[in-house]
Amino acid sequence: MNSLLSITTKRGDHMWKWIKRLIGLTFLLVIVLAVFLIPAKVSTQEQFKNVTVNTSLVDLxxxxxxxxxxxxxxxxxxxxxxSPQLRQVIKGMLGEVSDETLxxxxxxxxxxxxxxxxxxxLGPVETMVSMDFSASVTDQQLTLNLERARLGHLPIPRSLVASKIAEKVNQEGTGATMTENHIQVTLPTSGYQIHxxxxxxxxxxxxxxxxISY
Structure with a gap:
């Protein structure tokens, strides 16, 4: 009987050691993912705050x-x-901007x-949310489709990002609406149309x- 209890105890200790090792490996994997996949920095030269507007869509x-x-x-x-021209055109259309996020x-x-x-x-980790959009225009309506999203270098579900974007986009005064993964913006007309x-x-x-006016 004592031998049986001893064997059972040893098996329990052995299993507990494996469980602790598994927990340790899982924790280590999470750290590795956080260190190598999540950190990423936005390109400073591509930020709107560093863009100087020298042209507009009308000029082009x-x-x-x-x-x-x-x-x-x-x-x-x-x-x-x-890309530099697109940033200038967008910033020119936005006008005076005070929103730090933008x-x-x-x-x-x-x-x-x-x-x-x-x-x-994310705590002490500086990273970014990166989003890829496809674009199309119909009758002066620009449609941006969110195709994929990443947290740093780690792919994440589009729905997580879309819900946050919708909170900003669907506010009054933005001139845009978002439904599911689609953002729609009515383009301004200044003597031209984007076909x-x-x-x-x-x-x-x-x-x-x-x-042409006759």
Missing amino acids: AQEGLSTADVTASGLQTELQLN LNTAVAMNGDYINVQVPIE SAKVEKGNMVLQIIVP
Whole structure:
């Protein structure tokens, strides 16, 4: 009987040692993930607070008129915006901005997506939420579709990010609405219309129409 109890006790001790090892390995794995996957910093040169506006969409559209085609709708031209130009156009449209989160946000084009980076802090760890959006335009309505999201370098569900974005976007005065993973913005018209838009190979390609008055 004593031998049986001794064997049972030894088995229990052995199992407890394995459980402690498993807990230790799990804790170590969490630390490794936190150290190597989560930390990331926003590119400072791509933050809106460091963008100087030297051009606007109107300026770019006027420059493109020299190669425009005459159509039934007016003069049609294609513009290709690189990341610095896109940041200037967006900041120019926003006007005076005092929101620190927005000023610290970085925007760039990555392949066929618009990449938006928002810095955050998780305790002592500085990191960011990185989001990739696809873009399209129909009847002066810009639609941004949230395609994927990451916390630092760690992929996270889009729904976690979308709910936070919706709180900001759906406030009065933003001129935008968000439903599920889709943000819709009514584009301003200043003597031109954006017929279509897409992001392709790191550039935003816009089809601009300037109506002709007779």
